[in-house]
Amino acid sequence: MSRAALLVMDSFGIGGAPDAAAFGDAGANTFGHIAQNCSPHIPFLLALGVAHACEAASGLRTGLSRPNRLSGQWGYAVETSRGKDTPSGHWEIAGVPVSFDWGYFPNTIPCFPSHFTNSLIKRCTLPGLLGNKHASGTDIVGELGEKHLQTGEPIIYTSVDSVIQIAAHEQAFGLERLYHICAIARELADPLNIGRVIARPFLGASSKDFHRTPNRRDFAVPPPQPTLLDHATAAGRDVISLGKIGDIFAHRGTGRIVKAAGNDALFDAMLKAQGELLDGGLLFANFVDFDTDYGHRRDVQGYASALERFDRRLPELQAALDSDDLVIITGDHGCDPTWRGTDHTRECVPILAFGPRLAPKEIGKRSTFADIGQTLASHLGLEPLAHGRAWNL
Numbered sequence: 001m002s003r004a005a006l007l008v009m010d011s012f013g014i015g016g017a018p019d020a021a022a023f024g025d026a027g028a029n030t031f032g033h034i035a036q037n038c039s040p041h042i043p044f045l046l047a048l049g050v051a052h053a054c055e056a057a058s059g060l061r062t063g064l065s066r067p068n069r070l071s072g073q074w075g076y077a078v079e080t081s082r083g084k085d086t087p088s089g090h091w092e093i094a095g096v097p098v099s100f101d102w103g104y105f106p107n108t109i110p111c112f113p114s115h116f117t118n119s120l121i122k123r124c125t126l127p128g129l130l131g132n133k134h135a136s137g138t139d140i141v142g143e144l145g146e147k148h149l150q151t152g153e154p155i156i157y158t159s160v161d162s163v164i165q166i167a168a169h170e171q172a173f174g175l176e177r178l179y180h181i182c183a184i185a186r187e188l189a190d191p192l193n194i195g196r197v198i199a200r201p202f203l204g205a206s207s208k209d210f211h212r213t214p215n216r217r218d219f220a221v222p223p224p225q226p227t228l229l230d231h232a233t234a235a236g237r238d239v240i241s242l243g244k245i246g247d248i249f250a251h252r253g254t255g256r257i258v259k260a261a262g263n264d265a266l267f268d269a270m271l272k273a274q275g276e277l278l279d280g281g282l283l284f285a286n287f288v289d290f291d292t293d294y295g296h297r298r299d300v301q302g303y304a305s306a307l308e309r310f311d312r313r314l315p316e317l318q319a320a321l322d323s324d325d326l327v328i329i330t331g332d333h334g335c336d337p338t339w340r341g342t343d344h345t346r347e348c349v350p351i352l353a354f355g356p357r358l359a360p361k362e363i364g365k366r367s368t369f370a371d372i373g374q375t376l377a378s379h380l381g382l383e384p385l386a387h388g389r390a391w392n393l
Contacts, residue, residue: 001279002324004376005270005317008090008284009310011291013334013347014050014076015058020346023084025334028345029054030295030303033338035062038304042311048329048352049074049362056365057348072354073393075363077330077371084346085161087195087220089332090248090286094227095373095385102162103193109133111158119188120156124181128153134160136296136342137212141167141202145210148173154181160343162195170201170213179217186219196220214261218247228373229253229284231382238281240273242266245284254284263289263306267313274320280380286332295335296342303337318354326355326379326393330372353393363391 015029032054034040042050042064051066057076081088081098088098105111110132117129128151130144135157144155148169155167164185168178182199189197197219204210230253232239239255243266246257258273260266270285277283287310294303317327334347351363351372366372370388377383378390 002326002379002381003277003279003281003283003322004325004379005274005283005327006093006285006372006376007270007327007329008093008286009290009329009331010086010286010288011295011333011335011344012331012349013336013345014054014331014350015060015334016076016348017346018078023346025084025339025346028334028336028339028347029058029060030331030334030336030345030347031350032058032060032062033336034300034304034307035064037300037338039064040304040307040311042307044311044314045307045329045352048072048354050350050352052362053350053352057350070360072352073358073361073363073391074353075351075366075391076348077351077366077369078348079333079346080368080370083162083195084333084344085163085195086332087248089349089369090245091223091227092369093330093332093372094223094229094249094284095370095377095387096223096225096227097368097370097387100224101193102195104160104162105134105158107134112156112164113192116188116192117156120181120185123184123188126153126181127151129156131155131157134158137165137167137200138297141200141210141212142207145169145202145204146207154178162193163198164189164194164196165198165200167200167202170203170215175201175215182217182219190221214259216244218244220248220250222250222252225386227253228282228377228382228385229255231377231385232282232380235382237380237382238278240277240281240283242270242273242283242285243288245286248286263287263310264313267310267316271316271320274317282376282380291335295337295344298337298339298342300337321356323356326353326358326376328353328372328376330369358393366391
């Protein structure tokens with residue numbers, strides 16, 4: 001029986017979203033601008049057609065050498081969900097576009113409504129809250145981390161995404177206590193239609209050495225309809241979720257959860273999981289470092305180097321495939337490190353598919369990310385999803 005692996009390179013956009021101007025992102029192109037600035041050495045991804053997909057989506061020539069003969073199926077997909085956030089992108093990939101508007105917080109100080117913060121303080125017996133504004137996660141910990149250690153007040157902040165982020169010192173404040181507070185915040189945020197509450201633990205003694213730990217946890221609302229994961233689970237298939245996939249889908253249909261710190265460790269875990277995946281199974285992985293470590297921090301060279309490291313490891317995955325296996329690599333949104341600000345960018349994403357029996361070809365423009373989930377459902381012999389149109393593999 002066929003197996004499938006779905007790899008999301010978090011924030012790996014290729015420009016060209018038709019509605020980018022509405023988000024202030026007309027001209028953003030995560031991969032295209034990295035390629036033009038750094039010329040990363042990514043022969044495997046290029047052979048799959050990533051530069052072809054970028055040019056088709058945005059018209060931008062990357063300047064990278066494109067092989068005459070490709071080894072995979074390539075195309076690109078347009079997001080139909082109304083946000084450019086992580087849950088919207090992943091849910092749509094898995095067959096459930098987000099047709100509603102998320103709740104957001106104004107870029108004011110304070111940004112959170114007083115009824116929310118007052119209830120959180122009371123229910124969690126907190127001395128108070130720090131931050132209460134839009135901020136970069138690393139910046140605000142540097143700014144308020146020492147005061148947090150002095151007062152015991154957690155740091156709460158947001159961004160242009162539908163998110164509440166709460167940072168606290170993993171040892172001095174306590175990791176489980178932070179998770180508990182985020183669970184309460186999740187409950188309080190439901191009437192506000194907020195997509196995620198994220199626990200952001202950190203360590204260090206001062207602003208000079210504060211650093212995030214790998215124990216981030218996302219508290220997300222569940223998708224409004226059954227996803228590819230739900231269909232696979234309902235059919236009794238083996239499902240393995242790597243990285244933050246379990247959190248993004250509110251642990252619904254996500255099977256065995258595998259965590260690892262960093263893209264390279266996650267790739268190791270993915271190879272092990274691929275070796276254990278049963279016939280008919282689905283492996284779903286998110287490689288978050290592209291987004292959190294390089295996209296949001298506007299680190300162009302760091303993003304390029306991460307692409308090179310990821311590319312060097314893809315032949316290991318290829319070697320681990322069985323004859324009927326399928327791998328699809330894509331992104332969930334953009335986060336152009338050359339763009340203004342520190343937030344996600346509204347972009348199309350590449351679709352790069354390969355497998356031992358997969359004939360190389362162009363699959364063209366796909367009108368929704370949901371075509372990816374529908375194609376995987378077809379490959380695995382699952383019931384069709386409610387959204388998306390499969391291409392012929």
